[in-house]
Amino acid sequence: MKDLSLHLMDIVQNSISAKADKVCVFLTADNEADLLTMIITDNGEGIEEHLLKDITSPFTTTRKTRKVGMGISLLMASSNMAGGDLKIYSKRFEGTTLEASFKISHIDRLPLGDIAETMVTLIMSSPDIEFELSVSNKKDCFKFTTMEVKEQLKEVPITQFEVLSWIRDYINSEIKIILGGVLNEILG
């Protein structure tokens, strides 16, 4: 994957397949520790124990149509390539948490990519799932939740064009504020 937003999209699809109705994404950039962390946690049906121990292998999959599943293995490769690591915690019928880290300054660290577009695409395709996005640089943080937006919107659907445009702009500008000076890349 060319950037983290594409990995995010891919991993959240796993949560959706696991019938989660709430998915939280945490992006934390810690300049002192030189570490960028992406945590995705859901309340889906969790991963069966026998699959969990080999979950980062590309030959572990629940697919019936083919014997390889690349999502987690590719993210693990991206993390390892940038001096980071990947961990997965899961409890059957409670949910799954995936934690991927990257050394911010590592030359092979993937750029952040268009996180706002990923969130908007996810909301658009699964409007009934509650999504949360928290972005932090250890000093400041910002949090976006679809639940709050829906409360404000009342009858207006969250998938309406103007709403999605607003969400995209809002997330973009907040990411710029929080991560702009922290990640050595041009954002948005």
Next chain:
Amino acid sequence: MKIDQLADLIQAKILTDNKSLDNEISGAYICDLLSWVMSHANKGDVWITVHTHLNIVAVALLVEVACILVPEGIQVEEATIKKANEEGIAILSSNKTAYQIAVEISKFIPLVK
């Protein structure tokens, strides 16, 4: 062109057992971004990559490439070779760069399919 013919042509070493050397090579593809390879390489390609992780076997299987070719004499992990043998994917190793390999095989493998 067959895999063993390719190996002879560029003096590459065949790291896997001899099961799938009969595969016909119909093209070549060079890329190290695995997700990109998954969506852009073609069935029957010889895939040249600097990656040696187990993931390359999974990608090769998915795309049905003819074989994997690791350039610049990069060491390939034993676990990767073992899995490739299980899945019938040939892995070749060459001391040449991807570019040198591409130039040499371009006379024998068609550019357009």
